[in-house]
Amino acid sequence: MLSLADLIEQLSYSMEQHETKVIAASRFSSLTAAQIHCLDMISHPEEGPTFSELAERLSVSKPSVTVAVEKLETQGYLRKVQSTEDKRSFNIYLTDEGKMISKLHDDIHRGYAESIERALTQPEVKNLKRLLSKALGYMKG
DSSP, X not given: OOOHHHHHHHHHHHHHHHHHHHHHTSTTTTSOHHHHHHHHHXXXXXXXXXXXXXXXXXXXXXXXXXXXXXXXXXXXXXXXXEOSSOTTOEEEEEXXXXXXXXXXXXXXXXXXXXXXHHHSOHHHHHHHHHHHHHHHHHHHO
16 A cells, blocks of 8 residues: 555645646646636635735745736736725736636536545545544644
């Protein structure tokens, strides 16, 4: 039997390959995985983060977020709106195109999870959810 580390690596690789395949076959094939992840983070947990909040969500520097946002805005996937409370601050919102990408990303993950569920019995799914929730709770601190 494979080690847990090997299983997690294979699962991660499998999911990445699945996502890459679906995106490549879509009209959003020109976007990188990092750009798609950025768009997804703008909509989760709620849309409209500031540059600083998005940098924190992505665990990257604010200048990195600025570059990414500028490029995605030019491509028409998001828009910046100046804060009414603090004129120095901007909130970032997805355009309709950006929302479509975020939904596609969510659908890919949901579909992947459904494939795993089909391979398991209901008690196994329940146990997997319990164990993953426990591990994620531990990792969040």
